[in-house]
Amino acid sequence: GENVEQHPSTLSVQEGDSAVIKCTYSDSASNYFPWYKQELGKRPQLIIDIRSNVGEKKDQRIAVTLNKTAKHFSLHITETQPEDSAVYFCAAKGGEKLVFGKGTKLTVNP
């Protein structure tokens, strides 16, 4: 079955810096890769997603890239702000299963 690895598990950056979170997946049939943000005590919420036929997608300060050949995808956050502090999860969907990575705790220091 699908397996998603996510790195790093924790990431600390200064406000204004960029943050990058990387994921790899195992099932080459996976075709949808969403990213979720979970603030403390809250539910995960979708922040951006990418389909397998697209290499990059951007939405204001966040962007996601996908390398299907290498089975890698990454989340890039530019000009980080303290409110970006949260746990970020990548996920991959192949068929009907939506499998998540173990999460990255991002801390943005003012």
Next chain:
Amino acid sequence: DSGVTQTPKHLITATGQRVTLRCSPRSGDLSVYWYQQSLDQGLQFLIQYYNGEERAKGNILERFSAQQFPDLHSELNLSSLELGDSALYFCASSVNPRGYTEAFFGQGTRLTVV
């Protein structure tokens, strides 16, 4: 508010007991996913239903079972509870299980086994 409703919000029970967690999906969503979130374990996929039918299974223990009813709400049953079952249980719903559709999460049920 995602439109996905989970009840109860908190549950404290003793080892060996059985509990039922309930999830009502967003209006129009036919697919329901269940996840377990423990400390440092991320979101572990348990099971997924589509329009009443089980469609995918993850790392769900034999002591756990689930079903989706004709009105599309879903229940996750946890029996012979152990201390290690203490976790936050999320359900999520989407329009359909295939394709590029967002999964919307409920607020979760925090289960504490004592």
